[in-house]
Amino acid sequence: MDGIAWASSAMVAARTRLDIATENLANVSSDGFHAALARGRLTAAGVEIARVATRDHGALRHTGRPYDFAIVGDGAFAVRAADGRVSATRNGAFERDRDGLLRDTQGRELVGTTLGPGATVRTGYLETSNVNAIDEMVDVLTSQRSFESAEKVVSAIDGVREKNANDVARVK
Amino acid sequence: MDRALFAAATGMAAQQQNLDTIANNLANGDVVGFKGSENEFAALAAPGEPGVGTVRTAEHALFKQGKLERSNGPFDVAIDGEGFFVVGDGHRRAYTRAGEFSRAADGTLQNAQGWRLVGVRIPGDAQSANVAEDGAVTVTTSAGIRTIAHLQLAQFPAPERLQSVDGALFTPTPASGNAHLVTPGGSDGPKLRYGMLEQSNVSIIESMMQILTAQRAYEANAKGIQAADEMLRIANNLQRG
Numbered sequence: 001m002d003g004i005a006w007a008s009s010a011m012v013a014a015r016t017r018l019d020i021a022t023e024n025l026a027n028v029s030s031d032g033f034h035a036a037l038a039r040g041r042l043t044a045a046g047v048e049i050a051r052v053a054t055r056d057h058g059a060l061r062h063t064g065r066p067y068d069f070a071i072v073g074d075g076a077f078a079v080r081a082a083d084g085r086v087s088a089t090r091n092g093a094f095e096r097d098r099d100g101l102l103r104d105t106q107g108r109e110l111v112g113t114t115l116g117p118g119a120t121v122r123t124g125y126l127e128t129s130n131v132n133a134i135d136e137m138v139d140v141l142t143s144q145r146s147f148e149s150a151e152k153v154v155s156a157i158d159g160v161r162e163k164n165a166n167d168v169a170r171v172k
Numbered sequence: 173m174d175r176a177l178f179a180a181a182t183g184m185a186a187q188q189q190n191l192d193t194i195a196n197n198l199a200n201g202d203v204v205g206f207k208g209s210e211n212e213f214a215a216l217a218a219p220g221e222p223g224v225g226t227v228r229t230a231e232h233a234l235f236k237q238g239k240l241e242r243s244n245g246p247f248d249v250a251i252d253g254e255g256f257f258v259v260g261d262g263h264r265r266a267y268t269r270a271g272e273f274s275r276a277a278d279g280t281l282q283n284a285q286g287w288r289l290v291g292v293r294i295p296g297d298a299q300s301a302n303v304a305e306d307g308a309v310t311v312t313t314s315a316g317i318r319t320i321a322h323l324q325l326a327q328f329p330a331p332e333r334l335q336s337v338d339g340a341l342f343t344p345t346p347a348s349g350n351a352h353l354v355t356p357g358g359s360d361g362p363k364l365r366y367g368m369l370e371q372s373n374v375s376i377i378e379s380m381m382q383i384l385t386a387q388r389a390y391e392a393n394a395k396g397i398q399a400a401d402e403m404l405r406i407a408n409n410l411q412r413g
Binding site for chain 1: 175176177179180182183186187190210211212213214215224225226229230232234235236329330332333346347348349386388389392393395396397399400402403406407410
């Protein structure tokens with residue numbers, strides 16, 4: 001790999017970092033949301049960003065509603081969509097429908113709960129998003145700066161190559 | 173579409189919706205029987221892919237009991253517990269927890285918007301009225317005390333899915349199910365409180381805190397847009413002739 005390829009991989013990595021940070025920031029009010037972490041590593045193809053799920057849980061907030069549930073500890077609610085697909089969610093905001101079934105705000109039916117060791121369910125509480133807005137803001141700013149730095153490197157190498165190509169062999 | 177720009181834009185839109193809801197709650201902080209609303213957001217996720225932003229999945233009224241305050245109005249009634257008064261405008265029915273009624277010329281009890289409490293007509297010779305815990309409406313006349321009606325309350329299988337007309341008046345939807353009438357009183361049922369009104373269940377302090385949070389989150393998302401924009405600008409200037 002040459003220098004320009006390295007620096008441009010750093011630019012792409014900075015963009016991915018920004019994608020992840022803005023995605024997290026957008027979900028700062030989504031109950032049960034777990035932020036993704038951007039983890040960078042060096043590979044033969046340059047800098048690569050991996051998206052890693054965070055495992056720490058959001059704070060609980062009291063709602064007092066009878067069908068709001070929060071899992072304290074590890075675990076998830078199993079919900080089934082209209083097409084039969086079952087997925088796991090930490091958002092425990094459910095509502096009773098007219099047939100007495102509990103459905104989440106996306107209309108999916110609550111079909112079960114899987115709890116990790118020692119985990120409990122609390123009624124009348126919701127787990128808030130675990131996004132830390134300050135961390136994400138720092139990520140937005142650092143990704144922007146590292147993008148700029150990488151761009152400076154690309155420009156510098158480009159400038160050197162331009163000189164090599166146009167000026168070195170010039171006969172006055 | 174640029175991922176970061178899109179995600180940040182949905183984040184700003186979500187906080188805007190949050191501010192709208194909180195502002196509406198605050199504006200009705202003094203309205204009798206008003207139920208505040210809350211938004212529910214979820215990550216926008218395409219199957220098998222990380223999401224691109226957030227979306228509002230619900231805006232629902234919170235039927236938390238409001239504080240009961242003594243009002244001493246001659247026809248004020250509050251509900252302590254679950255349920256709604258049944259009111260009508262002559263054509264259709266609606267449901268409310270605002271029990272601030274006054275006596276119309278024909279003896280019916282109506283609220284400020286002209287909705288009449290179904291099933292009650294105060295006779296012309298009544299000097300005063302009273303409503304018992306169990307819904308029995310009695311009037312005092314020169315001939316003594318007599319019971320003229322028994323108020324029933326409406327309950328719904330899914331009250332969160334009621335359509336809110338103005339935050340205090342609700343109409344049923346297919347999702348809420350139909351009203352079924354219950355008689356108040358009993359050991360664990362709702363009770364009627366005569367001479368009291370249920371205040372708005374919006375907490376001003378909590379709403380102010382929510383406004384601050386929403387504002388800051390809006391700004392943070394706006395910074396995300398700025399950063400994405402700046403990166404695009406730099407990328408566009410990479411090629412300098």
